[in-house]
């Protein structure tokens with residue numbers, strides 16, 4: 001597995017829009033937070049894993065739409 005395929009994502013909303021507060025980057029908390037929902041629960045995975053999870057989430061959303 002190639003390390004450079006790793007991405008940071010938000011564990012709450014699954015966004016890839018992760019921002020880093022530079023002033024806090026050296027602290028224990030690395031300063032990363034979600035630019036969408038402002039969660040600090042940030043995970044790391046490969047882009048392939050992220051895409052697979054995104055697909056699962058999309059299907060789930062569609063199922064919810066159909067069952068309305």
Ligand SMILES: [Zn+2]
Nearest residue numbers: 010013034037
């Ligand atoms: Zn988020």
